[in-house]
Amino acid sequence: MKSSAATHVAPQHRAPQPDDPAGARLLSGWYATGAPATLADHLRRHGPAPVAPAPGSRTSMSLVEAVEAAGLTGRGGAGFPTARKLRAVAERGGRTVVVVNAMESEPASRKDQFLLAVEPHLVLDGAVLAAIAVGADTVHVCLPRTRTAQYRQLSAALDERRRARLDPVRLHAHALPHAYVSSESTSLVRWLNGGPARPQGSPPRTHERGVARRPTLVHNVETLAHLALIARHGPGWFRQTGTPDEPGTTLVTASGAVATRGVLEVALGTPLAAVLDRAGGPTQPLRAVLLGGFAGAWLPAEHMQTPLTRRDLAPLGAAPGAGVLAVLPHSACGLTETARILAYLAAHSARQCGPCHLGLPAVAEDFAALAAGRADPDLLSRLHRRTGLLPDRGACRHPDGAARLAASALRAFADDVDRHLAHGACPAAGHRSPLIPVPPATAPETWR
Amino acid sequence: MTPAKALRVDRIACTGQGMCGELLPELIDLDEWGYPVIKDRSVPDGLRTHARRAAAACPLLALHLDARRT
Ligand code: SF4
Ligand code: SF4
Numbered sequence: 001m002k003s004s005a006a007t008h009v010a011p012q013h014r015a016p017q018p019d020d021p022a023g024a025r026l027l028s029g030w031y032a033t034g035a036p037a038t039l040a041d042h043l044r045r046h047g048p049a050p051v052a053p054a055p056g057s058r059t060s061m062s063l064v065e066a067v068e069a070a071g072l073t074g075r076g077g078a079g080f081p082t083a084r085k086l087r088a089v090a091e092r093g094g095r096t097v098v099v100v101n102a103m104e105s106e107p108a109s110r111k112d113q114f115l116l117a118v119e120p121h122l123v124l125d126g127a128v129l130a131a132i133a134v135g136a137d138t139v140h141v142c143l144p145r146t147r148t149a150q151y152r153q154l155s156a157a158l159d160e161r162r163r164a165r166l167d168p169v170r171l172h173a174h175a176l177p178h179a180y181v182s183s184e185s186t187s188l189v190r191w192l193n194g195g196p197a198r199p200q201g202s203p204p205r206t207h208e209r210g211v212a213r214r215p216t217l218v219h220n221v222e223t224l225a226h227l228a229l230i231a232r233h234g235p236g237w238f239r240q241t242g243t244p245d246e247p248g249t250t251l252v253t254a255s256g257a258v259a260t261r262g263v264l265e266v267a268l269g270t271p272l273a274a275v276l277d278r279a280g281g282p283t284q285p286l287r288a289v290l291l292g293g294f295a296g297a298w299l300p301a302e303h304m305q306t307p308l309t310r311r312d313l314a315p316l317g318a319a320p321g322a323g324v325l326a327v328l329p330h331s332a333c334g335l336t337e338t339a340r341i342l343a344y345l346a347a348h349s350a351r352q353c354g355p356c357h358l359g360l361p362a363v364a365e366d367f368a369a370l371a372a373g374r375a376d377p378d379l380l381s382r383l384h385r386r387t388g389l390l391p392d393r394g395a396c397r398h399p400d401g402a403a404r405l406a407a408s409a410l411r412a413f414a415d416d417v418d419r420h421l422a423h424g425a426c427p428a429a430g431h432r433s434p435l436i437p438v439p440p441a442t443a444p445e446t447w448r
Numbered sequence: 449m450t451p452a453k454a455l456r457v458d459r460i461a462c463t464g465q466g467m468c469g470e471l472l473p474e475l476i477d478l479d480e481w482g483y484p485v486i487k488d489r490s491v492p493d494g495l496r497t498h499a500r501r502a503a504a505a506c507p508l509l510a511l512h513l514d515a516r517r518t
Contacts, residue, residue, distance in 0.1 A: 201460050352459070355459070356459075
């Protein structure tokens with residue numbers, strides 16, 4: 001049975017080449033069958049999760065060690081070492097809590113939705129294994145309220161597990177308000193505690209005091225699925241692909257002007273051009289890619305041989321981020337696309353911190369004026385000053401991401417900026433449908 | 449010797465009236481909207497009293513002097 005959620009997020013898929021052992025780990029079942037895995041499929045394919053008998057036992061400690069030896073990092077954007085997070089919570093002791101971050105609020109990303117749709121039990125295995133490793137008795141899975149089909153599917157998967165008496169911990173599904181910043185780990189914790197799904201800036205940190213004042217581990221969907229595979233196959237297997245510094249595979253959402261839009265699994269370290277080839281290649285001459293997501297960076301075409309790793313992308317001011325790769329062709333206007341994304345990000349500020357609440361709309365407005373060819377003489381210097389002042393000035397990283405995107409657009413499309421300043425908007429700016437679908441730039445209706 | 453101190457602004461609590469920037473201009477600039485821009489988080493010994501006074505004067509108790517992480 002094909003689920004509507006799975007077909008919705010990945011209308012087409014493309015299996016990796018047979019000589020590419022890296023391309024099929026999380027998605028091997030999907031590549032083989034094209035169908036979401038039921039619990040029976042999952043158990044047949046992967047076997048039962050190696051669940052330790054009691055919290056804090058030696059078996060569970062070895063999972064943290066295995067994850068550390070594997071070198072798994074968070075696949076949510078920040079890239080923090082997963083073992084360090086596990087340890088920080090485990091070492092606090094007492095009853096702890098695990099939160100599965102399935103919010104995926106990044107509009108250009110589909111990978112977590114897709115993975116949860118096609119391999120729900122791999123994700124849930126990971127959450128349960130993590131719970132046992134850190135001494136948690138409860139797992140909260142947080143989904144956006146807007147994805148009702150996905151919520152139904154997840155509830156069905158949880159029922160299946162309950163009937164099979166698979167898990168020694170309790171699992172609960174929650175439907176949260178869906179703003180861009182609601183996927184911040186502190187937003188999830190605040191909402192689970194009865195508050196608004198808005199980021200919480202100040203200490204204590206989530207791993208010190210989170211849900212119900214207990215030490216709380218928050219991981220996203222993809223990270224937990226990798227963890228579930230490491231628990232079965234060990235760190236040596238995990239390191240068979242990727243780079244020594246950044247091992248393993250990662251999910252990428254390819255969009256824009258590529259032949260096959262959708263979710264791919266690639267080895268870390270794969271050159272960007274090779275990732276695009278896996279997505280069928282660009283459909284038009286490529287000008288730049290938006291890498292990482294709305295809080296990511298534009299990378300001009302000449303950098304397409306760069307390997308997809310944090311280390312190789314950092315000197316270019318970019319990062320794999322949420323695994324978003326959106327292709328901008330020559331016929332599109334990067335300034336217009338950026339202006340629309342910035343308007344969306346400005347509308348989705350949680351309006352708690354002045355620099356973000358006032359700074360983002362100001363930057364977005366100037367960008368809209370620049371894209372439309374209505375710039376005043378001070379616009380460019382004002383934009384540079386403000387994007388320089390935004391990072392590190394909010395309770396969360398929202399303004400940092402928006403500033404990074406704006407600054408990268410000014411760099412990547414410097415020629416266009418000059419042209420727009422001197423002659424007004426280029427014909428491409430107004431005369432085509434948007435390349436990157438951006439949700440309406442309206443403020444979230446509710447945070448609760 | 450007292451341990452080194454570091455400035456931190458609680459961004460959610462701060463409403464940007466800029467008092468801190470006036471009391472501690474050596475370490476705090478204000479942006480065009482009156483919100484603090486910390487030039488240097490670490491508080492030199494000579495400015496410790498000033499910094500403590502600025503933190504105490506913040507009407508929203510949004511400016512903090514933390515023990516410095518190394
Ligand atoms: S930085 Fe922006 S999005 Fe983040 S908490 Fe502050 S106002 Fe909200
Ligand atoms: S005095 Fe307090 S509230 Fe006012 S700007 Fe400084 S930190 Fe913010």
